[in-house]
Amino acid sequence: MIIVRNLSKTLTDGQTILSKVSFQVDRGEFVVVIGASGSGKSTLLGCIALQQKWTEGQFIIDGKELSNTKWSDKLQLRKEWAFLEERPALHPKKNALKNVFSGRFYQLPLWRKLTGTISTGEHIRAMDYLERVGLLDKAKMLPAEKLSGGEQQRVAIARALAQGAQVILADEPTKGLDPESATKVLQDFRALCKDQNMIVIAAMQNLEMAERNASRIWGLADGKLVLDIPARKLTQSEKNKIF
Numbered sequence: 001m002i003i004v005r006n007l008s009k010t011l012t013d014g015q016t017i018l019s020k021v022s023f024q025v026d027r028g029e030f031v032v033v034i035g036a037s038g039s040g041k042s043t044l045l046g047c048i049a050l051q052q053k054w055t056e057g058q059f060i061i062d063g064k065e066l067s068n069t070k071w072s073d074k075l076q077l078r079k080e081w082a083f084l085e086e087r088p089a090l091h092p093k094k095n096a097l098k099n100v101f102s103g104r105f106y107q108l109p110l111w112r113k114l115t116g117t118i119s120t121g122e123h124i125r126a127m128d129y130l131e132r133v134g135l136l137d138k139a140k141m142l143p144a145e146k147l148s149g150g151e152q153q154r155v156a157i158a159r160a161l162a163q164g165a166q167v168i169l170a171d172e173p174t175k176g177l178d179p180e181s182a183t184k185v186l187q188d189f190r191a192l193c194k195d196q197n198m199i200v201i202a203a204m205q206n207l208e209m210a211e212r213n214a215s216r217i218w219g220l221a222d223g224k225l226v227l228d229i230p231a232r233k234l235t236q237s238e239k240n241k242i243f
């Protein structure tokens, strides 16, 4: 469970980007953060992913307050949390399977890193992750650069699973994708939350997609969390709060 209380981020010039954001996310939830451009979505995700510093606020993960934990705990968290960018940084010349293997790289002993040996068990597991995101048929066929944007995004999800991610943070994971590919990516997220009790928090601008696929919707406006509800079709007054 992730609990954040009064998270604020102010820049040195006094500009407030996030203002007293509080929330709780339980395992199994797929949260979509909706907000206009510049509302603070990427900054919020960056803070939750521990990639950006915040000015004030409490961050409690599974009962442990983060500011009180050691750097080694933060490192462990970074292993269990995956940050997916809008354009996933895959190895362009390697196929989907090899890209998924790379998620396991940091967990391998040094001699395996040096020799690049892959065990049968790892091979099966990587194929299993690709199957979960519906890409088994594309495992070895093409270099990643030849896959569609949606397929690349799903390879990145499979790689996060290989890394052992329990929490996925995704910044605009469906930007630039056609509706069908975007829906597949969001359905993958929903399934991972439901079947594997993971947490996914994704920032998006497409409200309709969020209403249909998320389990929870957060509305962000001017750095403030103005809405936190189970996903459903928003009323006009709820939309007015966000946009």
Ligand SMILES: Nc1ncnc2c1ncn2[C@@H]1O[C@H](COP(=O)(O)OP(=O)(O)OP(=O)(O)O)[C@@H](O)[C@H]1O
Binding pocket: 011, 017, 035, 036, 037, 038, 039, 040, 041, 042, 043, 044, 205
């Ligand atoms: N390091 C920074 N220095 C100055 N301004 C910043 C910095 N980081 C973010 N901002 C400003 O904070 C605001 C929120 O930015 P952020 O990227 O989080 O918004 P966003 O909701 O993700 O926008 P978009 O949907 O367009 O990506 C913007 O006005 C941005 O210009």
